[in-house]
Amino acid sequence: MAKKGTKTKTTAPLAPELAQKLLYQMLLIRRFEEKAAEMYTKTKIRGFLHLYIGEEAVAVGVMQALRPQDNVLGTYREHGHALVRGLEPNVIMAEMYGRQEGYCRGRGGSMHLFDAKRKFFGGNAIVAGHLALAVGLALADKKMQRNQLTCCFFGEGAMAEGAFHEAMNLAALWQVPVLFVCENNLYAMGTALRYTHAQTDLTLKGAAYGITAAAVDGMDLQAVMEAANTAAATVRKTGKPYFLVCNTYRFRAHSMFDAELYRDKAEVEEWKQRDPIPAFSNTLLQQQLLAEADLQALEARVNEEVQQAIDFAESCSWEPVEEMSRFTYSEKKT
Amino acid sequence: MATSLITYRECLKQAIREALQGDERVFLMGEDVGHYGGAFAVSKGLLQEFGPERIMDTPLSEAGFTGAGIGAALGGMRPIVEIMTINFSLLALDQIANNAATLLHMSGGQLNVPLVIRMSAGIGRQLAAQHSHSWEPLFAHLPGLRVLSVGTHEDARYMLAPALLDPDPVIIFEYTSMLNLEQELQPVEGGVDISKAKIRREGKDISIITYGTGVYKALEAAAELAAAGIEAEVVDLRVLRPLDDETILASVTKTSRAIIVEDASRSVSVSSEVSARITENCFYDLDAPVQRLCGAEVPIPYPKHLEDAAVPQPAQIVSAIKKLLQHA
Numbered sequence A: 001m002a003k004k005g006t007k008t009k010t011t012a013p014l015a016p017e018l019a020q021k022l023l024y025q026m027l028l029i030r031r032f033e034e035k036a037a038e039m040y041t042k043t044k045i046r047g048f049l050h051l052y053i054g055e056e057a058v059a060v061g062v063m064q065a066l067r068p069q070d071n072v073l074g075t076y077r078e079h080g081h082a083l084v085r086g087l088e089p090n091v092i093m094a095e096m097y098g099r100q101e102g103y104c105r106g107r108g109g110s111m112h113l114f115d116a117k118r119k120f121f122g123g124n125a126i127v128a129g130h131l132a133l134a135v136g137l138a139l140a141d142k143k144m145q146r147n148q149l150t151c152c153f154f155g156e157g158a159m160a161e162g163a164f165h166e167a168m169n170l171a172a173l174w175q176v177p178v179l180f181v182c183e184n185n186l187y188a189m190g191t192a193l194r195y196t197h198a199q200t201d202l203t204l205k206g207a208a209y210g211i212t213a214a215a216v217d218g219m220d221l222q223a224v225m226e227a228a229n230t231a232a233a234t235v236r237k238t239g240k241p242y243f244l245v246c247n248t249y250r251f252r253a254h255s256m257f258d259a260e261l262y263r264d265k266a267e268v269e270e271w272k273q274r275d276p277i278p279a280f281s282n283t284l285l286q287q288q289l290l291a292e293a294d295l296q297a298l299e300a301r302v303n304e305e306v307q308q309a310i311d312f313a314e315s316c317s318w319e320p321v322e323e324m325s326r327f328t329y330s331e332k333k334t
Numbered sequence B: 001m002a003t004s005l006i007t008y009r010e011c012l013k014q015a016i017r018e019a020l021q022g023d024e025r026v027f028l029m030g031e032d033v034g035h036y037g038g039a040f041a042v043s044k045g046l047l048q049e050f051g052p053e054r055i056m057d058t059p060l061s062e063a064g065f066t067g068a069g070i071g072a073a074l075g076g077m078r079p080i081v082e083i084m085t086i087n088f089s090l091l092a093l094d095q096i097a098n099n100a101a102t103l104l105h106m107s108g109g110q111l112n113v114p115l116v117i118r119m120s121a122g123i124g125r126q127l128a129a130q131h132s133h134s135w136e137p138l139f140a141h142l143p144g145l146r147v148l149s150v151g152t153h154e155d156a157r158y159m160l161a162p163a164l165l166d167p168d169p170v171i172i173f174e175y176t177s178m179l180n181l182e183q184e185l186q187p188v189e190g191g192v193d194i195s196k197a198k199i200r201r202e203g204k205d206i207s208i209i210t211y212g213t214g215v216y217k218a219l220e221a222a223a224e225l226a227a228a229g230i231e232a233e234v235v236d237l238r239v240l241r242p243l244d245d246e247t248i249l250a251s252v253t254k255t256s257r258a259i260i261v262e263d264a265s266r267s268v269s270v271s272s273e274v275s276a277r278i279t280e281n282c283f284y285d286l287d288a289p290v291q292r293l294c295g296a297e298v299p300i301p302y303p304k305h306l307e308d309a310a311v312p313q314p315a316q317i318v319s320a321i322k323k324l325l326q327h328a
């Protein structure tokens, strides 16, 4: 049942507007996070900050296969997913600054972005803790006969948790429409895949539960798109879970507290040669879906939006201490 | 003579190194203890020094490796299980509560579990609601466990050895916010006593009873109070289970007043228990009702001003005590 697929194929050219939109999304994640890292060193952002840089093709490639009514769950490395889902950069940055104009009144910060309106269910920082939530969201959809799916992102490290195995089994047993997306970036903090998994062919772990599973080169945007389109269409058609492994790499440290003692600089450099952003923009330039001037305009637009997000966050205010206890319990009794 | 300063982190590391050197049955296992160098650099370099058999990186499988630690202890080893932070300890709580804490009693005294579980705990690094927990009371609730809270450098350096000698499971809470803190350290011959609370500062006017991150906060407050002519005694509980009633009650009998300080939220906490024992045992020695300063009853928010407001600060200890003494 497991399909291997880490090779890049030649793919049909995309419609120009779509191509530019996808490139824009990847660039936005990249520049937004570079700025966030800078603001972290300036102590504007505190706590943990996990960057997605290098993995952009996964969120962008998968999310384009989703519809607004679908549910999305991410980890603590979720700025990219939030941006692609359509959460506003300004409001995300305000949240990361801890300001009350942020998505969660500033209470969550970088690791806990939630937007109920866009069905973005976090921002979950207990590894694998959200997989069962995804099963439950899909179960509710099934019971209420809503034809929509739940997409759940997590790292390969999460697959060692019992919670992963319980969630996979439940999803398969109950036949609920969850698209499980493993972002295999080869390291769980500093522990390499080979030290965390006895079976390193991750697709087999989905297949073992009778779930259709596939793997894809997560550095290749168009490959991810195709795989995600197939996966999402399958889930929608069958109402059953699907397991997609995207093989990728994080270019930056695990968080801002990581000295990266566990991997070679040369390995990181090697993966940077496969940076999904230049790879995709070069393809578009070659296919003449994009001109050099378009690329510059895109960069300028992204930089401006990121600067606006910073300006906005800087202008925002703190939640008053007197409000701290609010929402420990619901204010409306229904 | 110049006294040398040492960080809390270095104290913890020296204790682990000494344990590994002293007993071949001891090994350390947990997430990122090896190649990463420890999530908080406590075990940095130990993999290189002792090798992968004794410094075992585990997958993200808290229930699995904690249970395996219990099994290895039953099998004659002396494991030190490191749970990266208290936030993830709930994934292992079933193993701790249903296996480690029960096996001896349930087996009619046959199977003891000589296991040490260390975890970093505490609030104060702006890590938000899923990474800022002071859940010591959850563990202190469980019969069968010895629960230790490392509030000083002395205990960071010297609690591990006696914990490893204990025939029963010992939970040790270390505090991430204190790792870089430097202090002088006096050698303690023969290690510290892990059955007793300790008076960290003597005083006659009031007992400040606390643990963990509260200890240095209380000492800071006591120093400030001394300047105002109030002599506060600081009682470091150290052992949250079984509680050392003797030391607590002797201190309160002497000072006639008590304030209990902890970061954990107020309801059903360590302070609730200590307060109850004081009232049960020395009610007639008290000059004022027992006071408590605890964490706010909310999931901990991310921004600094709210996080600070959610746990007791030294200034609040000072003002609460001044108020109490005026009213007395």
Ligand SMILES: Cc1ncc(C[n+]2csc(CCOP(=O)(O)OP(=O)(O)O)c2C)c(N)n1
Pocket (backbone or CB within 6 Å): A075, A077, A125, A126, A127, A128, A154, A155, A156, A157, A158, A159, A183, A185, A187, A188, A189, A254, B031, B060, B062, B084, B088, B091
């Ligand atoms: C249950 C639990 N254990 C440990 C941690 C600490 N931790 C946070 S992220 C992480 C690594 C997770 O790796 P992976 O799932 O591969 O995702 P990645 O960070 O690589 O995206 C660890 C150990 C946690 N947050 N939750």
